[in-house]
Amino acid sequence: MQRAGFSFVVQATDRHSAARASTFHTPHGAVDMPAFMPVGTQATVKGLSLDALAQSGTQMMLANSYHLALRPGEEVVQALGGLHAFCGWDGPILTDSGGFQLFSLAQNTTITEEKAVFRSHIDGMRLEVSPERAVAIQEALGSDVAMVLDHVVSLPNDTAIVRDAAERSLRWARRSQRAQTRGDQALFAIVQGGLDPKLRVDCARELAEMDFPGYAVGGLSVGETPSQMYDVLDVTVPAMPADRPRYLMGVGRPEDLLEAIRRGIDLFDCVLPTRNGRNALAFTAGGPLRLRNLQYARDVRPLEPDCPCAACRHSRGYLRHLFLAGEMLGPMLVSLHNVTFYQRLLSAARGAIVGGGFNTFADEKLRCLGSLGI
Amino acid sequence: MQRAGFSFVVQATDRHSAARASTFHTPHGAVDMPAFMPVGTQATVKGLSLDALAQSGTQMMLANSYHLALRPGEEVVQALGGLHAFCGWDGPILTDSGGFQLFSLAQNTTITEEKAVFRSHIDGMRLEVSPERAVAIQEALGSDVAMVLDHVVSLPNDTAIVRDAAERSLRWARRSQRAQTRGDQALFAIVQGGLDPKLRVDCARELAEMDFPGYAVGGLSVGETPSQMYDVLDVTVPAMPADRPRYLMGVGRPEDLLEAIRRGIDLFDCVLPTRNGRNALAFTAGGPLRLRNLQYARDVRPLEPDCPCAACRHSRGYLRHLFLAGEMLGPMLVSLHNVTFYQRLLSAARGAIVGGGFNTFADEKLRCLGSLGI
Numbered sequence: 001m002q003r004a005g006f007s008f009v010v011q012a013t014d015r016h017s018a019a020r021a022s023t024f025h026t027p028h029g030a031v032d033m034p035a036f037m038p039v040g041t042q043a044t045v046k047g048l049s050l051d052a053l054a055q056s057g058t059q060m061m062l063a064n065s066y067h068l069a070l071r072p073g074e075e076v077v078q079a080l081g082g083l084h085a086f087c088g089w090d091g092p093i094l095t096d097s098g099g100f101q102l103f104s105l106a107q108n109t110t111i112t113e114e115k116a117v118f119r120s121h122i123d124g125m126r127l128e129v130s131p132e133r134a135v136a137i138q139e140a141l142g143s144d145v146a147m148v149l150d151h152v153v154s155l156p157n158d159t160a161i162v163r164d165a166a167e168r169s170l171r172w173a174r175r176s177q178r179a180q181t182r183g184d185q186a187l188f189a190i191v192q193g194g195l196d197p198k199l200r201v202d203c204a205r206e207l208a209e210m211d212f213p214g215y216a217v218g219g220l221s222v223g224e225t226p227s228q229m230y231d232v233l234d235v236t237v238p239a240m241p242a243d244r245p246r247y248l249m250g251v252g253r254p255e256d257l258l259e260a261i262r263r264g265i266d267l268f269d270c271v272l273p274t275r276n277g278r279n280a281l282a283f284t285a286g287g288p289l290r291l292r293n294l295q296y297a298r299d300v301r302p303l304e305p306d307c308p309c310a311a312c313r314h315s316r317g318y319l320r321h322l323f324l325a326g327e328m329l330g331p332m333l334v335s336l337h338n339v340t341f342y343q344r345l346l347s348a349a350r351g352a353i354v355g356g357g358f359n360t361f362a363d364e365k366l367r368c369l370g371s372l373g374i
Numbered sequence: 375m376q377r378a379g380f381s382f383v384v385q386a387t388d389r390h391s392a393a394r395a396s397t398f399h400t401p402h403g404a405v406d407m408p409a410f411m412p413v414g415t416q417a418t419v420k421g422l423s424l425d426a427l428a429q430s431g432t433q434m435m436l437a438n439s440y441h442l443a444l445r446p447g448e449e450v451v452q453a454l455g456g457l458h459a460f461c462g463w464d465g466p467i468l469t470d471s472g473g474f475q476l477f478s479l480a481q482n483t484t485i486t487e488e489k490a491v492f493r494s495h496i497d498g499m500r501l502e503v504s505p506e507r508a509v510a511i512q513e514a515l516g517s518d519v520a521m522v523l524d525h526v527v528s529l530p531n532d533t534a535i536v537r538d539a540a541e542r543s544l545r546w547a548r549r550s551q552r553a554q555t556r557g558d559q560a561l562f563a564i565v566q567g568g569l570d571p572k573l574r575v576d577c578a579r580e581l582a583e584m585d586f587p588g589y590a591v592g593g594l595s596v597g598e599t600p601s602q603m604y605d606v607l608d609v610t611v612p613a614m615p616a617d618r619p620r621y622l623m624g625v626g627r628p629e630d631l632l633e634a635i636r637r638g639i640d641l642f643d644c645v646l647p648t649r650n651g652r653n654a655l656a657f658t659a660g661g662p663l664r665l666r667n668l669q670y671a672r673d674v675r676p677l678e679p680d681c682p683c684a685a686c687r688h689s690r691g692y693l694r695h696l697f698l699a700g701e702m703l704g705p706m707l708v709s710l711h712n713v714t715f716y717q718r719l720l721s722a723a724r725g726a727i728v729g730g731g732f733n734t735f736a737d738e739k740l741r742c743l744g745s746l747g748i
Contacts, residue, residue, distance in 0.1 A: 044703040049684060051425070072671065072695045079672045080691045088687055297446065298453045310423060313462055318417075319452045322447045325416040328702060332423060344690060 018264035021029030055344030066098035095143035103152035131175040148176035162194035188214035204239035277335030287370025311337035392638035431717030440472035455518030469517035477526035480636035505549040522550035562588035613702035651709030661744025685711035
């Protein structure tokens with residue numbers, strides 16, 4: 001099905017890796033890829049004003065259907081003009097389907113072929129979601145990109161369980177696709193299959209035949225090691241259509257982004273920059289800073305001397321003070337810095353791809369980044 | 375003592391009241407008065423970025439010496455370049471002396487003629503502050519305007535206790551003045567005297583003879599009724615020098631500001647706009663809105679249609695959602711709106727004074743404001 005206002009153009013492919021520079025056009029504007037979407041779980045990126053979000057270099061944000069359907073309810077968002085008017089972000093927005101939250105957050109989740117039944121993590125109310133309902137919620141929200149409902153399981157796990165979930169995810173993807181009624185929303189499919197290379201490839205190929213406008217790798221960052229994740233990408237990405245955006249869901253650390261870009265991923269989302277920002281951990285090119293440490297008490301330097309974000313107008317000493325004093329401005333500023341750090345990293349990665357030297361760029365960045373230890 | 379970079383110019387006095395429009399010049403810029411200082415207790419106005427603070431129309435902010443001396447310590451602020459560099463606010467800053475916090479926040483405060491001894495509200499450490507020490511702290515912080523240490527008591531109270539505190543405040547004012555060493559910081563005196571008209575007038579006159587560059591009315595908003603406070607202003611303000619800024623400390627509600635301006639007050643500070651903002655109460659010209667109320671769930675209107683603040687780009691429904699979802703952006707936005715509301719109110723008051731119709735303006739505003747109920 002043709003989607004009005006959507007197109008995907010690959011501008012450059014790296015000579016020595018699968019990395020690529022591309023632009024994804026949506027009805028709410030273009031996204032230069034590789035791109036990182038800050039997570040606006042409840043239609044706000046925690047601690048960031050709209051101005052701050054724009055200043056960070058963000059082009060596209062993510063919002064969570066599960067959370068918004070529970071509170072305030074997708075019909076309230078719709079009554080207030082849809083997700084863009086609701087939160088005031090006029091750029092592209094992607095909503096997830098709730099599949100991951102059914103696995104990670106909802107209580108007493110029971111999944112049958114027809115639907116998932118669960119209890120709200122907010123008030124324990126018994127609720128259910130089917131592939132059709134997940135599409136209906138996202139159509140009411142009015143995001144630019146919607147995701148199919150998928151069945152997520154923890155890793156490592158029994159082969160039979162992983163296979164069953166992956167096969168159900170395929171059937172649910174088809175049902176999600178059939179349920180679509182809006183012509184101005186792109187529905188992305190999600191490749192499942194755990195750590196099983198054959199299952200991942202089969203899943204990717206079967207979804208490719210269904211002709212979705214974009215494809216995600218799901219079910220990662222759920223207990224596996226980074227190297228297991230990279231192994232999954234090594235086999236899965238080549239089986240995903242090259243002429244569609246490839247989205248790695250819920251990942252991750254700066255080093256994960258670089259390793260995934262190297263393997264051909266175009267799009268990311270993750271709570272790490274904002275969650276860590278709220279906890280006084282600042283990302284820098286030289287490795288993370290834990291701002292509560294005494295060593296920063298009289299440190300007049302900004303987090304990063306070349307960073308244009310509002311946090312970097314301040315000294316590390318002031319930022320430390322804000323956290324020790326329990327002031328909101330600490331989480332606000334360091335979240336902004338961290339999102340800006342991610343956007344600058346991906347923007348530089350894009351430049352390196354266009355310039356033909358992504359592998360060298362990534363190796364150098366990885367050497368300096370240090371370990372996040374998380 | 376002449377202070378470099380300070381001057382006070384009265385541009386207009388209202389025909390039918392004591393209200394006046396003036397400009398107070400400081401080394402960090404001018405303040406058009408009547409003016410409202412948002413409270414940056416710990417060198418940050420809670421929930422407001424520097425950009426937001428500037429966008430609110432704020433020209434001068436307040437910071438609390440008591441809090442900053444306890445954490446991070448004034449010597450740390452000094453090591454990080456002084457208060458302006460520390461918090462990044464390049465405009466005028468006033469610091470209070472800690473007198474009010476000794477009364478309201480510190481534990482086991484004992485006041486002798488020499489000094490106050492108390493325990494920190496943070497960790498119970500035994501500390502002391504004298505008039506000389508309060509000046510030294512504020513000189514280390516490097517604010518534009520410092521306040522003398524005063525002895526604050528609750529109201530109503532025994533005449534003897536109020537008189538003793540007021541007389542000590544006079545002696546402490548003189549000691550504070552003698553302790554000053556910086557030529558680029560203006561030290562304001564504080565009129566005490568509780569609800570006793572004669573004591574207030576005597577106190578004001580005695581301080582006037584000491585020739586301070588500015589005068590405050592202190593010891594209000596500590597238990598008395600609004601009408602008792604207005605009565606105190608009626609007798610006190612005329613006894614304060616007309617050629618110096620007059621500052622009403624820690625007050626208050628929008629209606630209090632209008633009533634105090636009418637009586638000749640030029641400068642205010644109060645936590646109400648930010649504290650209420652964090653609690654989902656939005657000030658508007660038509661009265662306060664309590665945003666948690668169900669009636670706002672699908673309300674597409676902004677808080678105020680003519681307000682230029684970032685909160686007013688959003689619907690009341692979205693703001694309500696942010697509070698119910700526990701998102702930081704709710705307190706951030708409504709605090710910004712409330713500070714903007716205060717600044718717009720005082721800016722309009724200034725315009726009315728210059729235009730010669732302040733009393734009519736104030737009566738009309740008071741009629742519409744409704745009751746805050748706090």
